[in-house]
Amino acid sequence: SLLTHKGKMLTYFRVYVHSDRLLIEDVGEIGETTFQALRKFLLYGTKAKMDQAADLSLLLVSGPRTERLITGALGTQAGLVGQLAPLSYVMIEVDGHQMWVIRTEETGELDIEILVPVAIVPTLWARLWQVGASLGAKPFGAEAREILRGEAGLPRAGVDLTEEIVPPEANLEGKAFSLSKGCYPGQEVVARMDTYGSVRRRM
Numbered sequence: 001s002l003l004t005h006k007g008k009m010l011t012y013f014r015v016y017v018h019s020d021r022l023l024i025e026d027v028g029e030i031g032e033t034t035f036q037a038l039r040k041f042l043l044y045g046t047k048a049k050m051d052q053a054a055d056l057s058l059l060l061v062s063g064p065r066t067e068r069l070i071t072g073a074l075g076t077q078a079g080l081v082g083q084l085a086p087l088s089y090v091m092i093e094v095d096g097h098q099m100w101v102i103r104t105e106e107t108g109e110l111d112i113e114i115l116v117p118v119a120i121v122p123t124l125w126a127r128l129w130q131v132g133a134s135l136g137a138k139p140f141g142a143e144a145r146e147i148l149r150g151e152a153g154l155p156r157a158g159v160d161l162t163e164e165i166v167p168p169e170a171n172l173e174g175k176a177f178s179l180s181k182g183c184y185p186g187q188e189v190v191a192r193m194d195t196y197g198s199v200r201r202r203m
Contacts, residue, residue: 011026011033011034011037011157012026012027012155012156012157012161012172013025013026013027013034013157014027014087014104016089016100016102018091023053023100023115024038025102025104025113026157027155027156027157031052033158034157035050035052038050055117055118056115056116056117056118057115057116057117057118057121058113058114058115059113059114059116059121059124059125059128060104060106060111060112060113060114060145061111061112061113061114061128062106062107062109062110062111062112062140062145062148063109063110063137064109064110065135065136065137066081066109066110066111066112067079067081067082067110068135069128069131069132069135069137070101070112070114072131073124073127073128073130073131073132074092074094074099074101074114074127075094076092076101080101081101081103081110081112082110084101084102084103084112085103086103086104086105087102087103087104087105088102088103089101089102089103094124095120095123097116097117097120099114099115099116100113100114100115100116101113101114102114102115105152105154106145106148106149106154107145107148107149107152107154108148108149108151108152108153108154109148146159155170155172168199168202169199169200169201169202170202
């Protein structure tokens, strides 16, 4: 989803719907911007509250052997990870801990994020490496991820998505905005660009 002002992008985030809550994952390192922007819409009397998930951590597993690695390390049923549609998730329980297994778009490979309580990250990390050793798993950092993301043409807030960019330039139609949806802030700018074909640059 995008949050825009006068057609310019303020923030970009993913929303996952769970039974009793919505999980909003910031796509970029601008979480505080996202939090404060959304907080403005939390009107007095609204039966909802917002919290930052400081007690949760994300691990990213990417590559052609991701499914085998996740299945081996977490004991999930074969095929579960591969059947996830992009930007969907499944909740699983490992050793009494609930985990979100989310198919995301981070590198252009099969990307799976595992959202877990911070306290069990060291244990999960060790399990992933124990299984990953036989699969040729290697650690990669933020710079390598950024190179892969750029090559795959996947935009990230704060880097590619700024107030200087309008959504059609970032190839986000059908992912973060719609041309057929009802009214939303910035719709006029987006519709005008579509009608007159005036998108002059694309990621």
